[in-house]
Amino acid sequence: MKESSEESSLSYTPPLAKGWVRWLWGAGACFFIALGIIGAIVPGLPSAVFIVLGAWAASRSSHRLHQWIEDHQLFGHLLRTWRSGYVSRRTKLLASLTMAISLAFALLHISNVYLLCFAIGGISCGAYWIWSRPEPKE
Numbered sequence: 001m002k003e004s005s006e007e008s009s010l011s012y013t014p015p016l017a018k019g020w021v022r023w024l025w026g027a028g029a030c031f032f033i034a035l036g037i038i039g040a041i042v043p044g045l046p047s048a049v050f051i052v053l054g055a056w057a058a059s060r061s062s063h064r065l066h067q068w069i070e071d072h073q074l075f076g077h078l079l080r081t082w083r084s085g086y087v088s089r090r091t092k093l094l095a096s097l098t099m100a101i102s103l104a105f106a107l108l109h110i111s112n113v114y115l116l117c118f119a120i121g122g123i124s125c126g127a128y129w130i131w132s133r134p135e136p137k138e
Helices: 002-010 019-041 048-058 063-071 075-084 089-109 113-132
Strands: none
Touching (some): 048 063, 089 113
């Protein structure tokens, strides 16, 4: 019984917005999806965050666009993994490596102490959040 209620909560789709607000959500969804696709190609630009935001906005603007993202060969798995609340060990390690490279770049190129502290704090919070997520039981 628990699996069916858990699965149904993962597939919840909010009602569509009305009027011009729906068009704004649609424009936001397209914008974030485009950034996510660019992020999948350009090193250093995240893609997962933008795809999740795009799916969230699409769920309020278009069932068809939302379903396309959910069923997409590359992005669908990312969204299902995000909703499950689990982060794999491989993803944690890759994220940590990326954050370490970013931190090294910041240490080499940022001379403003306050900005450097802000960067270190942001990276530290991100690392803590990622490593505090449970890993899938496989």
